[in-house]
Amino acid sequence: MAEPFTFVVDADGVLRLAPRRSEHVVCAGGEAVLSAGEMSFREEPGQWTVEEVSNQSTGYCPDVSSWPAVAKALDRIGIARPSGFTHExxxxxxxxxxxxxxxxxxxxxxxxxxxxxxxxxxxxxxxx
Known part of the structure; x- marks a missing residue:
């Protein structure tokens, strides 16, 4: 598995990714977010899938209840995903x-x- 990405779901529901060593607040351009954390992917035949996803962000400290925003952002771009954070x-x-x-x-x-x-x-x- 490759190193996970830093992610945020911005106020418009758009998923933004950055290298893991990036700060979540920088990834979001200093703006408010709907969720934030770390995410890793794996390639499956014909599609990308989220392998692991957490709300681990000490910049935003999102609640575990922020999962629906992550799910919606991933669904919008057609990336397969788990049913919730794999690590809360x-x-x-x-x-x-x-x-x-x-x-x-x-x-x-x-x-x-x-x-x-x-x-x-x-x-x-x-x-x-």
Whole structure:
């Protein structure tokens, strides 16, 4: 499998790809996005297929609920895809210390200060 690409789905629903070492915010031209992450492809007879796709983007920290935007963008250009993210990253902002956390194994505790993290995605909230 080749190295994955950085991807964003821009506000118009267009899929944009960049080399993996590119920042998501740069790939999006600094604009808001519907989703972001990493994506790899494989060639199958007569078509390209998404082999793996995640919402792993610390620039945008998209919620796992952003998958429909990715699916729609891929469907629009005729690329076969899985039914959802093959690797989901759960981002939460701590309301106490304001640090960004990646939740692992359903452990909604801030790794920086030990406070409970919200169950609902909150990365864009000003007060986290």
């Amino acid at each position: 990253v759960v981002f939460r902002g701590c309301r106490s210390c304001r640090e960004l956390n990646i939740v692992r194994e359903e452990d909604f505790i801030c790794v920086f200060c030990g406070e409970d993290l919200p169950r609902r995605w909150n990365v864009t909230e000003r007060d986290r």
